[in-house]
Each structure stands twice: as structure tokens, then as C-alpha cells.
Amino acid sequence: MSIRMRVHDREPIGAALRRFKKLLERSGLKKELRKHEYYEKPCELRRRAQLRKQRAIRKGVETPM
Structure with a gap:
């Protein structure tokens, strides 16, 4: 998956960086990278899914009502 972002003329680098971070969040790429940062055993995946449920x-x- 590739992400493209065009930096506008005379746009401050801080604003461009902020837009880029939002783009990463919306695309789900950041979440996917964190998910694959460490190997997780299949039994641990099932256990976490069960706890979440x-x-x-x-x-x-x-x-409460």
C-alpha cells in the first residue's frame, strides 16, 4: 500500500507533517505496523480475542438504565 501526499507551495513543514500523520492514521497503516511489530503466538491471539469478547x-x- 502506497501513500502519496503533495506538499503545497509555501506550506509550513509543521502543517505538512501534521497532514501526513492524519493521513497515516486514516489509512490504518500505523495500526498495522504496530500489530506486526512483534511476533505473537496463535494461542496468544486467540486468548486476546476471547478476553476482548x-x-x-x-x-x-x-x-445502567
């Missing part, structure tokens, strides 16, 4: 269930049950 349990938290969602608990959060849905504990909503």
Missing part, C-alpha cells in the same frame, strides 16, 4: 459482553450487561 468477554469485556464486550460485560460492558453490554452492566449498562
Whole structure:
């Protein structure tokens, strides 16, 4: 996946950098890089998915009226 960004004439470097960071966030590339930063065993992936599911269930049950 390639990301292209054109820097406008007379645009401050800080503004261009800020736009670039937002572009990375929206594309999901930053999240994907973090996900693949370290190897995670398949059993750990399943365990995290199970914990995420349990938290969602608990959060849905504990909503006050």
C-alpha cells in the first residue's frame, strides 16, 4: 500500500507533517505496523480475542438504565 501526499507551495513543514500523520492514521497503516511489530503466538491471539469478547459482553450487561 502506497501513500502519496503533495506538499503545497509555501506550506509550513509543521502543517505538512501534521497532514501526513492524519493521513497515516486514516489509512490504518500505523495500526498495522504496530500489530506486526512483534511476533505473537496463535494461542496468544486467540486468548486476546476471547478476553476482548468477554469485556464486550460485560460492558453490554452492566449498562445502567
